[in-house]
Amino acid sequence: MRIAILDDYQNVALDFADWNSLDAEITVFTDPFGGRQEAVEALRGFDVVVAMRERTAFPAEVLHALPELRLLVSTGQRNAAIDLDAASAAGIVVSGTGYLPHPTAEATWALILAAARRLPAEERSVRDGGWQVPLTGEVGTALRGKTLGVLGLGRLGAQVSAIGAAFGMELIAWSRNLTAERAAEHGATAVPFDELLTSADVVTIHLVLSERTRGLLGARELGLMKQGALLVNTSRGPIVDEDALLAAVHRGGIRAALDVYDTEPLPVDHPLRSAPNTVLTPHIGYVSDDVYRVFYTDAVADIAAFAAGEPIRVMNEPAGHQ
Template sequence: MTATIPDVWLPFPAGEVPGLPDAFRYRHWDGEEEFPADPAACVFYVTPYMKSPEVTMRPTARMPRLEVLQTLTAGIDHVLGGLGALHPGVTLCNARGVHDASTAELALTLTLASLRGIPGMVRGQDREQWRFGFYEALADKSVLIVGYGAVGEAIEDRLAPFECARVMRVARSGRATVRGPVHALTELPGLLPEADVVILCTPLTERTRGLAGAQFLGRMKDGALLVNVARGPVVDTGALLAELESGRLRAALDVTDPEPLPAGHPLWHAPNVLITPHVGGSSSAFEPRAKRLIARQLTRFAAGESLENAVLITD
C-alpha cells in the first residue's frame, strides 16, 4: 500500500514559496468560503494573514490530524479563542521576526510625523496653507519602549541614529542587555514620568489588556506622545480620549479599540491624534519574510526537527 501524502495548507500558492520540501501535498487557502480539500488530511496549517478569528479558525475543528498551527502574526490573540476545538498535541507557532522591520519602521514613522506636525502640514497642503512654525525633533527626547521583545529591539535599532537623550526598555521581566537594562513591568510607573515618547509594542495578554489606562496615562508627562503599534485593547480608549481632549497628551495609533474604528467614533476627530489602519506589518517586507519562515518551518517539520517560534502545545 502507498502511504497517503499529508496535506499542508498555505495562504500562498506553493509555487510562490521557494524552498518547500517535497514531502507534502500543498493546498492554497486564504480564507475563501470553499476549502481547497478535505481538512481532515491537513497536518500543518499556515493561517491566512489578517483575517478574522472566525475565518482563521473555521477549518481547524475538521483537522483531526493537525500537528502544527503556524500564524503569520507575532501576536496570537486572534487564534487563542479557537484552540479549545483542537485535539491535544498541536504545536502553535507564531511569526516572530517576520514583522520586526516593518512594524519598527512604522513606529518611527508615527513618532516622527507626530513630533514634526506632518498631519497638520498635509491638511494645510490640501487647503493651500503654508503652515510655517517651530516643531519638535526626536533628538534629545527620552523614549520608553514598552514590550522589549524582537519588535522592541528593532525599534531601538532605528532610534539609534536620532540622538535620543535616553532609551528606556520595559518587558514582562527585567534583564540585562548590551544596550542597557530592561526593566520589569512592575517598574513601569516610575519610568513613565521620565519619557517624552512612550512606544507600546507589547503582546496582548490578560496582563497587558488595558495596560495604558487612566493611571498609566496620568503618569505620563504633560505633552508626551503615546505611540501604539501593539494591539488596540492595550490602551483604554476612553481614558486616552479624555487625555487627548484635554490637550495634555498626544497619540499616534496604528491600532485601536474598537477595530476597525467605526465611522463617527470620537477618536477620529480627537485633537492631537494620528491614526493609521493597522498597517504595521502590512508592507512589502511581509511576504518575502513570511515565505522564508514557512519554508524553514516545513523543512524542519519534514525532518522531524524542532520548530522555530513554538508558543504552546494544546492539551
C-alpha cells in the same frame, strides 16, 4: 489539497512565494469574515488554512466546526487568536513561520516622526493650497535631547531604542523583568513604571498582550504622562484602555500615534477616526515586502513538509502527531 489563504487585504500573498510548487487548489480571501459563523461557512472543505497573524480568530467552536481542516499555518511565531489546545484535541497541526522585527521598528519611528512634526496635517495643508499655515497653534517638536520611554526592551524595543539613541534622545525603559544590566546593554536606564510615564516625552509600547499587560495604561497611567507627550502603540490595542485614551487626546493632555486597536479592522464609525491629537495607521507595522516574503515562503514550506508527513515549526501537540 485545498488551501485557503486568509485576510490578504492587499491581495499580494501569491506574489511572495512559489505556491505553484504545492500543486494544490488555492483560494485567497481578501476581505475579513463578518464573524465566526461566516468563517466556518467559508472554510468548510479546506484541508489547509493560512492565517495572517491575529486577523481571523480560531477558537474551539470554529476549529471543531471544520472537520476537514488538518493544518493551520499562522504567519509569525505566536498567535493569541488560535486556541492551540482545541486544535490539538481536533488533531489539527498548527505551524508558524519566521518573523522579522525591523519593519515594525521602522514603522514605530515613522509614527513618532509623523506625530512629532505634525506631518499628516502639514501634508493635507499643502494639498489644500496652504503653506505653513497655523494648524493648532503649535509647531513641530524636535527629538534631540528629549526622553524616549520604552515599555518592553525585547528585540523590537531594543531596535526602537537604538534609533532613538541615533536621534540623540535619552533612553529609559521598563518591563516587569527588566534589569539595570539588560537596559544598559542597549544604552537605556531601567526605571520604575510610573517614573517612565512622568519622565518620557515619547512613550512607545513593545510588550506582548497578556492578562498582565491588558489595560496596562488606563486613565491613571495616561494622567501621569507629561503635558503634550506622545504615546505610540505598535504592539496590541488592548494594552491601552481605549476609552481613557480617547478622553486624554480630546483633553489635549497627550497625543497618540496608533497602529493597533481593540477591534480590527477599525469600524468606520469608531470615535478614534475623528479624534484630535492622533496619527492613525491600519496595523501595518509588520506589513512590508521583507516580512511577507518570510511569512509566505515559510508557509509554503510548512505545507510541503506537512504533506510529506514531517510537519515543521509546529506550535502545538496535535493528537496523532506527537
